[in-house]
Amino acid sequence: MSYLDSIARASDKGNTLPVRHEAFAELVHRFQDMAFACAYAVLGDAYLAEDVAQEAFVSAWQNLDQLREPRAFPGWFKRIVLSQCNRLTRGKRLQFVPLEMAVNEAANDPGPQAVVEKQQRLKRILSAIRALSDNERLVTTLFYVNGYTQADISEFLEVPVSTVNKRLYTSRQQLKESVHVFKENLQIRRPSRNDEFVERVAASTRPLVSEDWQTIKTMALAREHKDASGHDLWMRRRQNFDETRFVRTQYVVEDPGSGQILGFGSIEQSIYLPKYRLFIISDPCRLGVGVGDVLLERLMIDLKDAGAVTVSCREYSSQKELFEFLTKRGFTEVDRVLDLRLDVTRFDVSSVRPVVEKLKERGITISTLAEERSRDARCIEKLYELTSALQADDPAHLPFALPAYNQRETRLWLDMPYVLPDAYFIAKFGDRYVGVSGVNLFEALPGGLTQSFTGVRSDFRRQGIGTALASLAIEYAAEHDYKIIQSFNRPVQSSIGALNTRLGFKVFSGYVTVEKCLKEVIAVNARVYDGYAGHYRDDEQRPDLEMIVRNEESRLTVECAGQKVELFPTSETEFFVKQFYGEARFVCDADGRASSVDFVMPDYNTRQRAVQHAKRIEHNVRDRDSE
Numbered sequence: 001m002s003y004l005d006s007i008a009r010a011s012d013k014g015n016t017l018p019v020r021h022e023a024f025a026e027l028v029h030r031f032q033d034m035a036f037a038c039a040y041a042v043l044g045d046a047y048l049a050e051d052v053a054q055e056a057f058v059s060a061w062q063n064l065d066q067l068r069e070p071r072a073f074p075g076w077f078k079r080i081v082l083s084q085c086n087r088l089t090r091g092k093r094l095q096f097v098p099l100e101m102a103v104n105e106a107a108n109d110p111g112p113q114a115v116v117e118k119q120q121r122l123k124r125i126l127s128a129i130r131a132l133s134d135n136e137r138l139v140t141t142l143f144y145v146n147g148y149t150q151a152d153i154s155e156f157l158e159v160p161v162s163t164v165n166k167r168l169y170t171s172r173q174q175l176k177e178s179v180h181v182f183k184e185n186l187q188i189r190r191p192s193r194n195d196e197f198v199e200r201v202a203a204s205t206r207p208l209v210s211e212d213w214q215t216i217k218t219m220a221l222a223r224e225h226k227d228a229s230g231h232d233l234w235m236r237r238r239q240n241f242d243e244t245r246f247v248r249t250q251y252v253v254e255d256p257g258s259g260q261i262l263g264f265g266s267i268e269q270s271i272y273l274p275k276y277r278l279f280i281i282s283d284p285c286r287l288g289v290g291v292g293d294v295l296l297e298r299l300m301i302d303l304k305d306a307g308a309v310t311v312s313c314r315e316y317s318s319q320k321e322l323f324e325f326l327t328k329r330g331f332t333e334v335d336r337v338l339d340l341r342l343d344v345t346r347f348d349v350s351s352v353r354p355v356v357e358k359l360k361e362r363g364i365t366i367s368t369l370a371e372e373r374s375r376d377a378r379c380i381e382k383l384y385e386l387t388s389a390l391q392a393d394d395p396a397h398l399p400f401a402l403p404a405y406n407q408r409e410t411r412l413w414l415d416m417p418y419v420l421p422d423a424y425f426i427a428k429f430g431d432r433y434v435g436v437s438g439v440n441l442f443e444a445l446p447g448g449l450t451q452s453f454t455g456v457r458s459d460f461r462r463q464g465i466g467t468a469l470a471s472l473a474i475e476y477a478a479e480h481d482y483k484i485i486q487s488f489n490r491p492v493q494s495s496i497g498a499l500n501t502r503l504g505f506k507v508f509s510g511y512v513t514v515e516k517c518l519k520e521v522i523a524v525n526a527r528v529y530d531g532y533a534g535h536y537r538d539d540e541q542r543p544d545l546e547m548i549v550r551n552e553e554s555r556l557t558v559e560c561a562g563q564k565v566e567l568f569p570t571s572e573t574e575f576f577v578k579q580f581y582g583e584a585r586f587v588c589d590a591d592g593r594a595s596s597v598d599f600v601m602p603d604y605n606t607r608q609r610a611v612q613h614a615k616r617i618e619h620n621v622r623d624r625d626s627e
Contacts, residue, residue, distance in 0.1 A: 003030050007070040010061075021294075024064075028057055028198050031074070032191040034156055035081050037145035041138040042085045046189045052088060053191065056081040057201045058290050062329070075158040128178045132171050139167040140175070144183040145190050201290045205298045208250040208264070213239070215261045216252070219281050233445060238279075241268060249302045253282070253291045262286050265295030267302060267311065272579050274309035284321035292325050303518060310517050310578050317510035331514040337488040338497070340505040344477045344485060347504060352471040359468055364460075365428050366468060369414070369438075370421035376431075383426065384410050386433040390455030395492040400552035406562020418442040423476045424452060425469045427460075434460045437469035439477055439485060448484035449477050454496050466499050474503065517568070519576055524569045526554035531592040536614035547599070547614055558584065558599075 009015055009023035035056050039049035059080050067076055132140065142153045150168070154161040172179060191197035208216070217235055241248055246269040253263040263282030270277060278299065282291045303311055313331065315322055323333075356366060372379040388402045413419075418441040427435035437454035444450045451473065456465045477485055487505055489497045529551035536547045547560045549567075556567040556575065567575035567584055575584045583600040599612045 003027055003073065004070045006030075007064070007067070007073055011064045011067065011070075013065070024061055025198055025201075027060075027073075028201050029192075031077060032057075032197050032201075033146040034074075034142060034148060034152075035077070036189075036191050037141040037186065038078060038081045038138065038156075039085055040145075040186070040189075041134075041141040042082065043088070048088065050191060050197065052081065052084045054197070054201055054290065055288060056084045058288065058293050059084065062293060074152075074156040078156050078158070128175050129182065131174055136167045136171040136174075139164055140171040140182070141186065143168055144179070145186045146192060205251040205253050205265075205294055208252050208266075212252055212261060212264075216264045216281065219261075219264060238266070246270075246273075247276075247306050249299065251295060251298055253294050263291040263295055265299055267299050267306075267308075269306070269308075274307070274578065274581050276303060276306070276308045276311045278311050278313040280313070280322060287321055287325050292322075293329075296329060307581070308518050309576065309581070310515055312513055312515040314511055314513040317512045319512075323512060323514060326514050326516075329516075331516045333512060334515045335490075335511075335513040337490050337511050339508045339511060340487040340489060340497075340500050341508045342474065342485045342487075342500075342503065342505045344474060344483055347474050347478065349475050349478050352468075352475045355464055355468045355471060359427075359464060362463065363429060364434070364463070364465060366472060367426050367428060368422050369419075369424035369426065372426055373414075373421065380407060380410050380414065381405055382433050383414075383436070386426075386436060386457070387453065387455075389457065390436070390453070393458060394455070395494075396490040400550070400555065400557050400564070400566075403559045403562055403564035409562030416442075418444075420449075420476075423449070423473060425472050427456065427465045427469055429460065435465045435469055437466065437473055439473045439482075445484055445486055447482060448486055449473075449482050451485055451487035451500075454499070466496075467502070470499060470503055517578070519568070520570060521568045522570060524572055526551060528572055528592060529554070529556045531588060532556065532586050532594045532597070534594070535617050536597050537617050538612040538614045541612055545612075546617075547597075549594075549597070 003026070006023045006026040010020050010027065012020070015023075032053065035053035036046075036049050039052040039056075040046060043049050043052065056077070060077055063080075067073060129137065138157070139153060142148055142156065143150075148156075150161050150164045153164050157164070175182060187193075213235075220234060248266065248268045250266040251264070252261045253265075254261050263280065263286065265281075266279045267276045268279070269275075280287075280292060280295055282295075286292075299311075312334070313322070313326060314335075317336065323331075327333075359366070369379075369383070372383075376382070384405045388405075391397050391402060414421075420438070420440055423440065424438035425436065426433055435456035436452075438452040439449035440452050442450050451470070454466060454470055456469075474485060485505075487496075487500055488511070489500065491497075532549050533551050534549055536549065537543065537545065545560055547558055549556065549558050556569070557564055558567055565577045565579055565582070567577065569575050573586045573588065575586075576582065577584075581600075581602040585598045585600075586594040587596045587598070588594050594616060596613060596615045599614060600609050601612065602609045
């Protein structure tokens with residue numbers, strides 16, 4: 001089978017992944033020595049050349065669909081190899097200094113005279129090789145690495161055969177007796193001497209089985225060696241994932257020769273059903289030379305089959321190789337937080353009450369969510385108004401305003417099982433809520449709690465309210481035998497960061513989240529959104545629901561029943577929602593002003609599509625932003 005047939009099978013997305021991998025492995029077999037020789041001629045280091053060749057094949061696999069003419073593959077692939085060499089040297093030309101040449105010697109001590117002769121011979125060979133021009137050295141290396149013909153080399157270098165012959169003739173004249181040693185050295189180092197190179201590039205995936213967990217545990221622990229408790233929690237979540245309710249696929253990459261597991265990859269559906277989390281664990285040196293791409297391609301196929309809208313990966317910020325790998329493949333950073341932790345057992349609980357008493361003297365009391373809900377009918381509404389004001393003042397807040405208060409939506413949040421009403425503290429000045437903080441069980445470490453959002457109204461700051469609220473939360477943790485409190489602060493949240501530092505929190509690590517949107521988002525002139533802004537209602541199906549569309553900071557949002565989401569454009573009139581399987585299509589007049597919008601809102605469980613045809617309403621309606 002010719003390499004043209006292999007290219008056709010490998011690039012045809014209609015073929016199954018195993019068939020495509022098999023076809024690409026045939027390309028690796030044919031061009032592995034050529035890629036190695038090309039890189040070796042540039043870098044002068046066999047080990048670097050082999051790494052570059054592997055990365056070049058991975059890059060070729062990723063971009064094979066960009067190759068318009070299969071016959072152009074050799075030259076196209078050569079440019080990838082040279083690009084990888086340039087990336088490695090950061091554009092700086094490395095001096096060509098080959099590794100020690102292989103010279104057959106007797107097993108016994110050759111004696112001092114033979115050693116001197118060998119050193120002199122090597123000196124002459126090295127001098128002759130260095131004297132070759134770049135083009136001559138490249139042609140010579142390609143010719144002697146594995147018997148490639150002048151026609152093969154011509155096709156790869158994209159030069160006439162006559163040029164190849166001329167360069168080869170010149171180099172032979174200069175190398176003379178060194179040719180034999182140079183050829184011998186290349187051939188004992190060429191990738192085709194065994195199947196190891198192809199196996200590394202063409203490592204294959206298979207579904208994870210229960211017997212793999214011990215290996216995955218070891219790999220995960222090596223990645224998270226600083227945090228045994230976090231490792232245990234990570235393993236517990238993976239093994240206790242509810243596959244009866246949510247989609248998950250898991251794979252391992254294994255060496256086809258030894259059966260050694262080289263990497264683990266998985267996607268897990270989140271409670272926001274179109275959103276998925278991505279997990280990839282592999283040795284960094286293997287990640288970028290095939291293992292990561294084999295996993296990611298398999299998982300991307302699964303995400304497409306599941307109709308996913310976004311996929312994100314949240315990992316320790318120290319996992320730089322993983323983030324670099326994902327960024328090159330279309331992921332973008334969407335969040336960065338510091339992981340701070342407090343050892344509750346070392347906190348001086350006796351310091352809490354004096355702070356609270358001082359606040360009482362100023363007319364500020366502290367209550368809990370449980371107490372307020374039992375005695376204040378407007379507790380939920382007041383709490384929402386407070387947290388909305390605090391979040392608007394948070395330097396990490398989204399660029400658009402929070403939705404209007406909706407009792408049902410707010411109750412849903414407050415009634416979540418991870419909320420601890422007795423550990424959610426509210427500062428009051430009279431009946432006015434002025435500050436909030438607490439702890440909860442959301443994704444808490446074993447034996448620990450997670451710090452809730454902490455904030456104080458701007459006109460009540462610098463009075464110790466934040467310190468008192470956070471201290472009471474720590475006291476609660478101590479009284480209920482919790483050992484640790486974890487807090488996630490973004491770098492821009494300097495105030496809460498400084499408060500936690502004073503309380504004894506220590507920075508443990510950092511997390512970075514990268515995300516890839518699996519639907520194409522186009523660029524739209526934000527002025528178009530002005531024609532869509534307004535109030536809409538479906539008087540036939542849901543006359544009780546009013547939808548408000550806004551252009552906020554050049555981003556289109558829609559608010560309804562206490563929820564607010566951003567709309568992402570796939571065309572000037574069609575949009576989708578990342579948080580759920582929602583879509584919107586605006587119907588506009590000749591001036592670009594929307595008269596109606598069709599909202600598609602599939603049911604979470606059945607995925608059946610329900611369309612609301614909402615018309616623009618004008619009478620007796622005022623946007624609350626203009627009030």
